[in-house]
Amino acid sequence: MKLAIDHKSPIPLHIQAEQLLRELIKDPVYQAGKLLPNEVELAKKLAISRTTLRQAINKLVYEELLIRKKGFGTKVANSRISSKSMNWLSFSQEMKARGITVKNYELHVSWVFPDESTASFFDISTEKKIVKMERLRGSSDNPFVYFISYFHPRIGLTGEEDFKRPLYEMLEEEYSTIANLSKEEISALEANKFIAGKLEIETGSPVLFRKRFVYDQGERPMEYNLGYYKAESFVYTVESRRT
Amino acid sequence: MKLAIDHKSPIPLHIQAEQLLRELIKDPVYQAGKLLPNEVELAKKLAISRTTLRQAINKLVYEELLIRKKGFGTKVANSRISSKSMNWLSFSQEMKARGITVKNYELHVSWVFPDESTASFFDISTEKKIVKMERLRGSSDNPFVYFISYFHPRIGLTGEEDFKRPLYEMLEEEYSTIANLSKEEISALEANKFIAGKLEIETGSPVLFRKRFVYDQGERPMEYNLGYYKAESFVYTVESRRT
DNA sequence: CCTTAAACCATGTAAATACATAATTAACCT
DNA sequence: AGGTTAATTATGTATTTACATGGTTTAAGG
Numbered sequence: 001m002k003l004a005i006d007h008k009s010p011i012p013l014h015i016q017a018e019q020l021l022r023e024l025i026k027d028p029v030y031q032a033g034k035l036l037p038n039e040v041e042l043a044k045k046l047a048i049s050r051t052t053l054r055q056a057i058n059k060l061v062y063e064e065l066l067i068r069k070k071g072f073g074t075k076v077a078n079s080r081i082s083s084k085s086m087n088w089l090s091f092s093q094e095m096k097a098r099g100i101t102v103k104n105y106e107l108h109v110s111w112v113f114p115d116e117s118t119a120s121f122f123d124i125s126t127e128k129k130i131v132k133m134e135r136l137r138g139s140s141d142n143p144f145v146y147f148i149s150y151f152h153p154r155i156g157l158t159g160e161e162d163f164k165r166p167l168y169e170m171l172e173e174e175y176s177t178i179a180n181l182s183k184e185e186i187s188a189l190e191a192n193k194f195i196a197g198k199l200e201i202e203t204g205s206p207v208l209f210r211k212r213f214v215y216d217q218g219e220r221p222m223e224y225n226l227g228y229y230k231a232e233s234f235v236y237t238v239e240s241r242r243t
Numbered sequence: 244m245k246l247a248i249d250h251k252s253p254i255p256l257h258i259q260a261e262q263l264l265r266e267l268i269k270d271p272v273y274q275a276g277k278l279l280p281n282e283v284e285l286a287k288k289l290a291i292s293r294t295t296l297r298q299a300i301n302k303l304v305y306e307e308l309l310i311r312k313k314g315f316g317t318k319v320a321n322s323r324i325s326s327k328s329m330n331w332l333s334f335s336q337e338m339k340a341r342g343i344t345v346k347n348y349e350l351h352v353s354w355v356f357p358d359e360s361t362a363s364f365f366d367i368s369t370e371k372k373i374v375k376m377e378r379l380r381g382s383s384d385n386p387f388v389y390f391i392s393y394f395h396p397r398i399g400l401t402g403e404e405d406f407k408r409p410l411y412e413m414l415e416e417e418y419s420t421i422a423n424l425s426k427e428e429i430s431a432l433e434a435n436k437f438i439a440g441k442l443e444i445e446t447g448s449p450v451l452f453r454k455r456f457v458y459d460q461g462e463r464p465m466e467y468n469l470g471y472y473k474a475e476s477f478v479y480t481v482e483s484r485r486t
Numbered sequence: 487c488c489t490t491a492a493a494c495c496a497t498g499t500a501a502a503t504a505c506a507t508a509a510t511t512a513a514c515c516t
Numbered sequence: 517a518g519g520t521t522a523a524t525t526a527t528g529t530a531t532t533t534a535c536a537t538g539g540t541t542t543a544a545g546g
Contacts (some may be wrong), residue, residue, distance in 0.1 A: 012528080012529060012530090013529075013530070014529075014530085038495080038496055038497080039496070039497070040496080040497095048530080048531090049530060049531045049532075050531090050532095051530070051531070051532085052529080052530060052531080054497090054498095055529090055530090058301075059305075062302075062305050068496095068497065068498090069496085069497075069538090069539075070496070070497045070498060070537065070538045070539070071494090071495060071496055071497065071498095071537075071538045071539035071540070072495085072496070072497080072538085072539055072540075073495090073496060073497080074496085074497080183480065183481075184480065184481045185478045185479070185480050186429055186451070186478065186479040186480070186481065187451060187474065187477065187478045187479065188431040188432075188449040188450055188451040188452075188472070188474040188477075189431075189449060189474060190448070190449050190474070204447070205433070205449075206431040206432060206433050206448075206449030206450070206474070207431055207449070208429070208430055208431040208451075209431075229431070231430065231431040231432060231433070231449070234430065235428045235429065235430045236428070236429040236430065237426065237427065237428050237429075255498080255499060255500090256499075256500070257499075257500085281525080281526050281527080282526070282527070283526075283527095284526095291500080291501090292500060292501045292502070293501090293502090294499095294500070294501065294502085295499080295500060295501075297527090297528095298499090298500090311526095311527065311528090312508080312509075312526090312527075313507065313508045313509070313526070313527045313528060314507070314508040314509035314510070314524095314525065314526055314527065314528095315508080315509055315510075315525085315526070315527080316509095316525090316526060316527080317526085317527080487546105488545105488546095489544105489545090489546085490543100490544085490545080490546095491542100491543085491544070491545090492541105492542080492543070492544080493540105493541085493542070493543085494539100494540080494541075494542085495538105495539085495540075495541090496537105496538095496539090496540100497536105497537085497538085497539100498535105498536075498537070498538090499534100499535085499536070499537090500533100500534085500535085500536100501532105501533085501534085502531105502532090502533090503530100503531085503532085503533105504529100504530085504531085505528100505529085505530090506527100506528075506529070506530100507526100507527085507528070507529095508525100508526095508527080508528090509524100509525085509526090509527100510523105510524080510525075510526100511522100511523080511524075511525090512521100512522080512523070512524085513520105513521080513522070513523085514519105514520080514521070514522085515518105515519095515520080515521090516517105516518090516519085516520090
C-alpha cells in the first residue's frame with residue numbers, strides 16, 4: 001500500500017489523498033469507528049496543505065464513509081450502504097447461485113464509433129472506434145437478457161478475446177483491469193422492435209433496463225453496459241442499511 | 244426569492260450560497276442545461292470569495308444537480324428523478340432535493356386483511372386486520388407513482404395518524420419505530436387497469452415496480468411497501484463498490 | 487463532591503493569491 | 517478555404533493565513 005503522496009505525479013494531490021484514505025480506512029485498525037489523525041497533523045505528514053486534505057476528506061464524508069465531528073475528530077463510519085454487491089457484477093455467477101445455468105444464445109463483437117453519451121462517459125472522441133460486445137443470454141429454455149457493452153480503448157482490447165469466459169475475470173487476468181466501482185441506473189422501458197425480437201416478446205412489452213457505468217481501480221471509466229431484461233424473469237434486489 | 248447573501252447572518256456563507264443556488268436552478272431560465280455565471284463573476288456579485296462559492300457549488304455537483312466543465316462553465320444537469328439510496332427512504336425529501344414539489348393526489352387509509360405474502364412477511368395470521376395506506380403522488384403537473392403500504396400491527400397505528408407528514412419521521416416520533424434496514428426488489432411490469440388508471444397511462448404500458456421490505460431497529464418487519472412508478476419518469480440508481 | 491468556568495483541541499468558515507489546464511474562439515499562415 | 521497556432525475564458529489545483537465554533541477535558545470555586 002502506498003502511504004505517501006507523490007508531488008511529482010500528474011495525478012492531483014487531493015485525488016491521491018482521497019485514494020490513500022480509501023485504502024487506509026479499509027485497514028482493520030480503522031474499522032470500528034476509530035479516529036483519524038487530526039487534519040493539521042495528517043496534512044503535515046502527507047506534506048500537503050490542510051485545504052487539500054480537507055478536499056479529499058470531504059468526498060468520503062459525502063459518501064458517508066467518514067464522519068466529522070467538530071472539536072472531536074474524524075472517525076470511520078461503521079456500516080456502509082451495501083447494495084448486495086452482485087458477487088461482484090458477474091451475471092453468470094449470480095445466476096449460478098440461483099441455480100440457473102446460463103446459456104449464451106448470441107455473441108457478437110465489433111468495432112464501432114461510440115455515440116454521444118458513450119463518448120462522453122469515456123471522455124473520448126466520437127471519431128475513434130471502440131470495442132462493442134453484444135450478448136443474448138438466458139436460461140436453457142429461453143433468452144431473457146440482452147447485453148450491450150462498450151469498452152474503453154485504454155484497456156487495449158483487440159476484439160479477438162475469449163468473451164465466453166467470465167468477463168471481469170478475463171479483463172483482470174489479461175489486461176490487469178479491475179472493476180472497482182459501478183454506478184447503475186435502473187428503469188422500465190417499452191421494448192423496441194429490435195429488443196423485442198431478441199427477447200422473443202412483443203414490441204411495446206415492458207423490459208427492465210439497466211445502464212451500468214463501470215470504473216476501474218483509478219476511478220477511470222472502463223465499461224459502459226446496457227442490459228435489457230425480459231420483464232417477468234428478472235428482479236433486481238438491493239439491500240440498504242441506515243448509517 | 245432571496246438573491247443576496249447576508250454577511251451578518253449566523254448562517255455560514257457557503258450554506259447561504261448553496262441554498263441560493265438550489266433556488267436559482269429551479270428557475271425555468273436555468274432548466275435546459277443553461278450555463279451559470281462564471282465563478283469569479285458570481286462570487287463578486289454575491290460578495291463572497293470564489294473559494295466559498297466553490298464550496299457551495301461542489302455540493303450540488305456531488306448531487307449531480309450541476310455539471311462543471313473546465314474552460315467551459317457550469318451548467319444545470321437535466322434533472323431526471325433518481326434515487327441515490329433514497330436519502331434514506333424518504334420520497335418527499337428526495338424530491339425536495341431535486342427541486343420537485345411533491346403533490347399528493349390521493350391518500351387512502353384503511354384496515355384490511357393481509358394477503359398471503361404480506362401475512363407471511365409480517366409473520367401474522369391472515370385473519371387479523373392491519374393498516375393499509377395507499378398514496379398517489381407526483382409532481383405538480385401529474386402523478387407518477389402509486390404507493391401501497393402495509394404496516395405491522397406491532398407498531399400500533401390507529402389509521403387516524405397524520406399521513407401527510409413524512410412517513411418515517413412520523414413513525415419515529417409518534418411510535419419510536421425506526422426504519423433500519425430495507426430490502427428491495429425492482430422489476431418491470433405491465434400496468435394493469437387499476438394502476439394504469441391511477442398513473443394516467445394506458446393499460447399494458449411499462450411501470451417500474453418496487454417491493455420494499457422494511458425492518459426496524461430489532462430487524463423485525465415493520466412495513467411492506469409496493470411502489471408503481473410511471474416508466475419514463477423514474478430512474479433507480481445504485482452505486483456499489485468492490486469490497 | 488459536585489457544579490461551573492476556563493483552557494484546549496479539532497473541525498468549520500472564509501479570504502486572498504497564484505498558477506495550471508481544458509475548451510472555445512480568434513487570428514494567422516499557408 | 518482549411519488547417520495550425522495563439523489568445524481567451526472558466527474551471528481545476530494548491531497554499532497560506534486567520535479566526536470562529538462546538539466538544540472535551542481540566543481546573544477553579546463554592
